[in-house]
Amino acid sequence: MSGVLLWVVIPYVCLAFFVLGHVWRYRYDKFGWTTRSSQLYESRLLRWGSPLFHFGILAVFFGHVMGLGIPESWTSAVGISEELYHVMAVTIGAVAGFCTLVGLTLLIYRRRTVGPVFSATTRMDKVMYLFLALVILLGVWNTVAGSVLNLNGEYDYRTGVSEWFRGIFLFQPKPELMVDAPFGFQAHAMVAMLLFALWPFTRLVHVLSVPVFYLWRPYVVYRTRSDRAGNRAARPGWSPSDDRVRR
Amino acid sequence: MRIMAQMSMVMNLDKCIGCHTCSVTCKQAWTNRAGTEYVWFNNVETRPGQGYPRTYQDQERWQGGWTLNKRGRLKLKAGGRLKNLATIFVSPKMPSLDDYYEPWTYDYETLTTAPLQEHTPVARPRSLISGEPMQIGWSANWDDDLGGSAATAVSDPILARVSTKIKLEFEQTFMFYLPRICEHCLNPSCAASCPSGAIYKRAEDGIVLVDQDQCKGWRKCVTGCPYKKVYFNHRTGKAEKCTFCFPRIEVGLPTVCSETCVGRLRYLGLVLYDADKVLAAASVTDEHDLLEAQRGVFCDPHDPAVVREAERAGIPRDWIEAAQRSPIWSLISTYKVALPLHPEYRTMPMVWYIPPLSPVVDAVAETGEDAEGKGNLFAAIDQLRIPVEYLAELFTAGDTVPVTGVLKKLAAMRSYMRDISMGRDADPSIPAAVGMSEQDMLDMYRLLAIAKYDERYVIPAAHAEAAHGLEEIATECSLDYEGGPGMGGSGPFGEGSGSNTPLAVENFLALKDRQTADEVTPTGGQGGRVNLLNWDGKGSPPPGLFPERKDPS
Numbered sequence: 064m065s066g067v068l069l070w071v072v073i074p075y076v077c078l079a080f081f082v083l084g085h086v087w088r089y090r091y092d093k094f095g096w097t098t099r100s101s102q103l104y105e106s107r108l109l110r111w112g113s114p115l116f117h118f119g120i121l122a123v124f125f126g127h128v129m130g131l132g133i134p135e136s137w138t139s140a141v142g143i144s145e146e147l148y149h150v151m152a153v154t155i156g157a158v159a160g161f162c163t164l165v166g167l168t169l170l171i172y173r174r175r176t177v178g179p180v181f182s183a184t185t186r187m188d189k190v191m192y193l194f195l196a197l198v199i200l201l202g203v204w205n206t207v208a209g210s211v212l213n214l215n216g217e218y219d220y221r222t223g224v225s226e227w228f229r230g231i232f233l234f235q236p237k238p239e240l241m242v243d244a245p246f247g248f249q250a251h252a253m254v255a256m257l258l259f260a261l262w263p264f265t266r267l268v269h270v271l272s273v274p275v276f277y278l279w280r281p282y283v284v285y286r287t288r289s290d291r292a293g294n295r296a297a298r299p300g301w302s303p304s305d306d307r308v309r310r
Numbered sequence: 311m312r313i314m315a316q317m318s319m320v321m322n323l324d325k326c327i328g329c330h331t332c333s334v335t336c337k338q339a340w341t342n343r344a345g346t347e348y349v350w351f352n353n354v355e356t357r358p359g360q361g362y363p364r365t366y367q368d369q370e371r372w373q374g375g376w377t378l379n380k381r382g383r384l385k386l387k388a389g390g391r392l393k394n395l396a397t398i399f400v401s402p403k404m405p406s407l408d409d410y411y412e413p414w415t416y417d418y419e420t421l422t423t424a425p426l427q428e429h430t431p432v433a434r435p436r437s438l439i440s441g442e443p444m445q446i447g448w449s450a451n452w453d454d455d456l457g458g459s460a461a462t463a464v465s466d467p468i469l470a471r472v473s474t475k476i477k478l479e480f481e482q483t484f485m486f487y488l489p490r491i492c493e494h495c496l497n498p499s500c501a502a503s504c505p506s507g508a509i510y511k512r513a514e515d516g517i518v519l520v521d522q523d524q525c526k527g528w529r530k531c532v533t534g535c536p537y538k539k540v541y542f543n544h545r546t547g548k549a550e551k552c553t554f555c556f557p558r559i560e561v562g563l564p565t566v567c568s569e570t571c572v573g574r575l576r577y578l579g580l581v582l583y584d585a586d587k588v589l590a591a592a593s594v595t596d597e598h599d600l601l602e603a604q605r606g607v608f609c610d611p612h613d614p615a616v617v618r619e620a621e622r623a624g625i626p627r628d629w630i631e632a633a634q635r636s637p638i639w640s641l642i643s644t645y646k647v648a649l650p651l652h653p654e655y656r657t658m659p660m661v662w663y664i665p666p667l668s669p670v671v672d673a674v675a676e677t678g679e680d681a682e683g684k685g686n687l688f689a690a691i692d693q694l695r696i697p698v699e700y701l702a703e704l705f706t707a708g709d710t711v712p713v714t715g716v717l718k719k720l721a722a723m724r725s726y727m728r729d730i731s732m733g734r735d736a737d738p739s740i741p742a743a744v745g746m747s748e749q750d751m752l753d754m755y756r757l758l759a760i761a762k763y764d765e766r767y768v769i770p771a772a773h774a775e776a777a778h779g780l781e782e783i784a785t786e787c788s789l790d791y792e793g794g795p796g797m798g799g800s801g802p803f804g805e806g807s808g809s810n811t812p813l814a815v816e817n818f819l820a821l822k823d824r825q826t827a828d829e830v831t832p833t834g835g836q837g838g839r840v841n842l843l844n845w846d847g848k849g850s851p852p853p854g855l856f857p858e859r860k861d862p863s
Binding site: 096269 | 392407507510
């Protein structure tokens with residue numbers, strides 16, 4: 064029963080928060096929808112921390128798309144063996160996770176120690192950092208402890224966590240798969256879900272504004288007020304045409 | 311041919327006395343807020359000098375503007391679209407606060423709270439960024455009037471290009487002021503750099519603006535603008551820039567900087583241009599051809615073919631008439647005395663400058679010769695290489711010929727008009743020497759020396775009487791309503807977040823409150839601030855304005 068609550072109800076609630084929260088935030092707070100960059104205050108640490116973190120987390124994201132989104136049968140169908148897949152996933156995942164972690168550490172250190180950056184940090188930022196750091200730590204731990212050190216014995220998340228994850232989106236929830244998963248994976252998934260629920264209410268909204276359209280749009284953007292043009296109130300014929308000029 | 315109208319400005323540098331009134335009124339109007347303490351949409355630099363932010367003209371360092379790639383096509387100097395996106399996580403060429411300056415206030419409280427002591431208490435400077443005590447070391451005009459320039463002016467990127475041997479002599483040679491606002495370019499590289507597409511050029515009047523809702527704070531525009539006239543509001547996380555005071559322009563009023571200019575050196579007006587020619591003009595190979603190329607983009611508003619095309623493009627009749635009376639068109643294309651600032655950035659800037667003749671006049675006067683005699687001035691322009699070369703680096707990508715031409719016209723005007731005002735016969739050979747007719751010379755003199763308010767500022771009102779809506783933006787920061795995020799508090803997601811109460815609504819409510827209340831509404835601001843503007847003298851004064859009244863009993 065608690066399995067249904069933890070791995071069916073909470074996921075859908077978090078998903079609803081994520082989607083509706085973004086809709087609400089977009090309508091309520093377009094002006095606050097920004098990266099809140101603090102580069103103006105400090106750029107020496109940011110120069111290293113930010114790209115490390117962001118490129119790392121991008122690699123991690125695509126890794127998750129592969130691992131959670133693509134069923135094992137598909138990869139074996141194109142001839143990628145189980146071992147090859149795992150070697151690839153673990154090495155790339157570990158490197159990306161390590162970069163992310165180092166970047167995040169640098170960024171949090173910077174945020175705490177550089178005065179102006181710290182004073183520009185909101186309470187929501189701190190909560191967000193807590194969840195983000197926890198998710199990443201647990202993820203790295205799962206990769207290192209689970210797959211490299213083999214502390215918990217063999218666990219193939221591609222037939223466990225991944226199927227549960229896809230089940231959520233296919234409306235065929237399989238909570239038993241998560242109940243059987245090792246604690247590390249359970250914790251990682253749970254904290255991640257909570258982070259997604261928090262997402263729309265933090266600065267993380269900037270992720271949804273990835274400006275990919277920049278690659279296609281014309282360089283110079285023109286906007287017109289023509290929808291309002293021409294509706295100037297008609298002036299009486301006897302008023303001088305230049306009545307706005309001050310004399 | 312695709313005719314568009316551009317609201318633009320010309321500044322006559324001979325008249326600038328460096329009083330900074332434009333900067334101060336602009337700051338009061340637009341950037342007198344938390345997050346924009348260091349921001350000056352309008353600033354006045356002493357040249358030679360480093361400028362604001364420091365050495366912004368050194369594009370090898372800051373990578374602003376456009377350049378030509380190997381195939382001769384225009385590309386952003388900081389890198390193309392892919393590189394721009396790849397460097398989005400940390401902007402590699404963004405000036406830091408040190409390059410602008412760290413804004414500060416003074417600890418005035420110690421003046422009143424200090425205990426009795428032998429020495430007068432001192433209000434020490436405190437950083438507006440960190441709140442810590444700080445040592446003031448730089449500002450937006452630290453090297454004003456060449457102050458301290460023996461140490462700092464050697465870093466002037468323009469001086470570095472002109473000549474190495476003059477560096478030690480320039481202080482005796484010349485000095486002038488350069489007021490700068492956003493150039494509202496025809497080919498804006500800030501807009502081209504913006505990943506979100508938040509910076510746009512208004513199709514009606516060409517004013518370049520930042521959509522505050524669409525801006526996501528990627529900071530690419532700061533790098534993209536070679537004039538460094540897009541600023542990052544560090545509190546709201548959004549880019550802000552000079553708006554050309556569009557709410558005023560829309561109702562036919564000049565910008566705040568123009569309105570308050572003591573020297574009356576600013577001219578405002580429309581220029582009609584052919585939008586189809588802009589790209590080709592910005593891509594000409596030789597930098598020295600950029601000036602002529604840009605002039606070639608402008609269309610003669612008196613040409614019936616241009617008028618026909620303009621009407622076809624939907625430009626209203628009164629706008630075309632305003633373009634015909636435009637002082638900008640006269641100064642740029644008829645008299646050809648105005649020059650663009652740094653055409654080599656290839657952004658097609660639209661704030662142009664009449665270069666100053668004063669350094670030359672001063673130099674002649676120092677020799678004891680007649681400083682307004684045509685012969686002396688002409689000879690001096692040819693001989694005084696340093697000012698001319700320096701001006702050429704600013705206005706013509708280093709080509710001294712156009713600058714010499716302008717200075718000679720200005721010199722000729724002085725000599726010619728002196729004869730007239732001294733009651734002597736006008737000498738027609740003087741205008742002829744610079745290729746002008748006597749009537750042209752008189753007209754130019756009128757425009758440069760006498761032009762009244764409505765001749766300097768020819769601004770057709772916008773064809774949308776949206777005054778009601780414009781008021782929201784025009785008169786005050788829309789976040790500054792009672793209890794709103796602009797009033798020092800912050801929204802749920804940090805500074806400036808949350809929806810805003812429109813000014814008109816706020817005014818309406820406040821007025822209604824005053825009219826219907828039993829007694830006069832107390833006007834004390836929150837947080838101990840007293841807003842005298844809201845106090846009409848009726849009822850009790852705002853708390854804190856006067857000392858507590860003693861009990862009469």
